[in-house]
Amino acid sequence: MKILVPVKRVIDYNVKPRVKADGSGVDLANVKMSMNPFDEIAVEEAIRLKEAGSAEEIVAVSIGPAKAQETLRTALAMGADRAILVQTDDEVEPLAVAKILKAIVDEETPGLVILGKQAIDDDSNQTGQMLAALLGRPQGTFASKVVIEGDSVSVTREVDGGLETVKLAMPAIVTTDLRLNEPRYASLPNIMKAKKKPLDNKTPADYGVETAPRLKTLKVSEPPVRQAGIKVEDVDALVAKLKEMGVA
Amino acid sequence: MKTLVWVEHDNASLKDATLATVTAASKLGEVHLLVAGSGCRAVAEAAAQIAGVGKVHLADNAAYEHGLAENAAPLIADLMGHHDAFLAPATTTGKNIAPRVAALLDVMQISDIISVEGEKTFTRPIYAGNAIATVESSDAKLVITVRGTAFEKAAATGGSAAIEDVAGPGDAGLSSFVGAEIAKSERPELTSAKIIVSGGRALKDGPTFEEYIMPLADKLGAAVGASRAAVDSGYVPNDYQVGQTGKIVAPEVYIAVGISGAIQHLAGMKDSKTIIAINKDEDAPIFQVADIGLVADLFNAVPELTGKL
Known part of the structure; x- marks a missing residue:
């Protein structure tokens, strides 16, 4: 079985985003960029399935600017076998990403596609579900456990009330939640080896997908700022405050 | 505009998240509801009483019992033949189903809206709530998920909508x-x-969390939440997590105990009306958003607080 793992280059998890003064977006100039954390979990899960003998090949794919190549090299250094870069400088919305991924799935015929549940830049949480719809295949979203059982996959999902397990006919789409695994760090020898692994360059046009956005961003602004309040001296003062508020 | 709202339920009772979504939908136009489940007529009857609802579509079929997106999405896509917008609460159910509907309709979804600015214009948080985007859709139909804490809840009673049975395509297999x-x-x-x-x-x-947090929560009749750090360390299960990737909450009072206040946690609770923080580190970022702060060792302060309430 082959596993396809889409990865996105996003602002690093530890960087606090700054809104541009002209309201046109978030300032990404000279900001550290990394692989979307949920996608790292997806790469790790694919590698574990390969190590367990459930998969033979892992193909990483990224849709984005030339620099997304670095993100793909990270996936290759972690353990993916080859990579596809669908290069574009335009911002590509989840629906168009899903259409490009569908075209790649049609070519590559993976048994599983594992994606992060959301990217930490646009926080959309859509691509996996959309890809599953376009392919007419089942989806196991927000996964905290993935078990292959013959020609189906059992996915335990993190839902609002706790956990839920579904059984999906393969090929299937899985999106990762935080507790699925802890991604490994790529070792130096593996980073060197990753430079020699195959990386294909494509464009959205190669897949016949139109990426013009459907949503127009009119404005990006700072969220309302919460002012720090008061500090109380001791528990008695806190109790008094709570009583004032009618809480106690 | 005719809207269709996904009713969140467990086949027995309607979940509150639905009510805020009804409010968001009512800003766009006429509100119709969809109750999809199994043996869920009681839910449809409760839904029909929500104020301002025009019609309730009831799809009662074993295929819809557990809200499987593979079965629910084609049902919704069919109903969207005569509706202009589909809205679901941004719960794990809504987030699972809505994008599947959007792709079937060839529509770009608008996730997690916090306001309705116009017929096709909405605001939504991006970058874990560090920025707010105003977006305008160019699609003919709208697919939207709604952040529950950003809208008032519609009144659960006062309406008397008709219930209409719909068949739907059933089990996708x-x-x-x-x-x-x-x-x-x-x-x-x-x-x-x-x-x-x-x-x-x-x-x-885990036992320490139980010993210190639970009695205080019980004294106040409060729900119990946790930071990602506490969940990742296994003190409490994942459904306690408040934050960017957990639950988004906005209670009257949020009491953060021994929480430093990482951006990802603040993203999940900073719309709370009053934030109270207890932390022994006076420089903890949580104090920058707290209305009332107490710099103290929680192991002394929390039992004392519980005792004095």
């Missing part, structure tokens, strides 16, 4: 429900609680 471990608790639900007591990494371990 792609997926099946195996089981669920749903936490049973006497305490209020996190996303609808008026008061929340949340614990962080400083609670050390």
Whole structure:
């Protein structure tokens, strides 16, 4: 079985985003960029399935600017076998990403596609579900456990009330939640080896997908700022405050 | 505009998240509801009483019992033949189903809206709530998920909508429900609680979390939440997590105990009306958003507080 793992280059998890003064977006100039954390979990899960003998090949794919190549090299250094870069400088919305991924799935015929549940830049949480719809295949979203059982996959999902397990006919789409695994760090020898692994360059046009956005961003602004309040001296003062508020 | 709202339920009772979504939908136009489930007529009857609802579509079929997206999405896509917008609460159910509907309709979804600015214009948080985007859709139909804490709840009674049975395509044969471990608790639900007591990494371990946080929560009739650090360390299960990737809450009072206040946690609770923080580190970022702060060792302060309430 082959596993396809889409990865996105996003602002690093530890960087606090700054809104541009002209309201046109978030300032990404000279900001550290990394692989979307949920996608790292997806790469790790694919590698574990390969190590367990459930998969033979892992193909990483990224849709984005030339620099997304670095993100793909990270996936290759972690353990993916080859990579596809669908290069574009335009911002590509989840629906168009899903259409490009569908075209790649049609070519590559993976048994599983594992994606992060959301990217930490646009926080959309859509691509996996959309890809599953376009392919007419089942989806196991927000996964905290993935078990292959013959020609189906059992996915335990993190839902609002706790956990839920579904059984999906393969090929299937899985999106990762935080507790699925802890991604490994790529070792130096593996980073060197990753430079020699195959990386294909494509464009959205190669897949016949139109990426013009459907949503127009009119404005990006700072969220309302919460002012720090008061500090109380001791528990008695806190109790008094709570009583004032009618809480106690 | 005719809207269709996904009713969140457990086949027996309607979940509160639905009510805020009804309010968002009513800003766009006429509100129709969809109750999809199995043996769920009582839910449809409750839904028909929500103020301002024009019609309730009831799809009662074993295929819809567990809200499987593979079965629900084609049903919704069919109903969208005569509706202009589909809105679902941004719960794990809504987030699972809505994008599948959007792709079937060839529409770009608008996730997690916090306001309706016009017929096709909405605001939504991006970058974990560090920025707010105003977006305008160019699609003929709209697919939207709604952040529950950003809209008032519609009144649960006062309406008298007609219930119309719909058949739907049934089981897609792609997926099946195996089981669920749903936490049973006497305490209020996190996303609808008026008061929340949340614990962080400083609670050390599961038994300590239990010993210090639970009595305070019970004294206040509060729900219990936790930071990602506390959940990742296994003090409490994942459904306690408040934050960017957990639950988004906005109670009247949020009491953060031993939580430093990472951006990802603040993203999940900074719309709370009053934030109270107890932390021994006076430089903890949580104090920058707290209305009332107490710099103290939680292991002394929390039992004292519980005792004096």
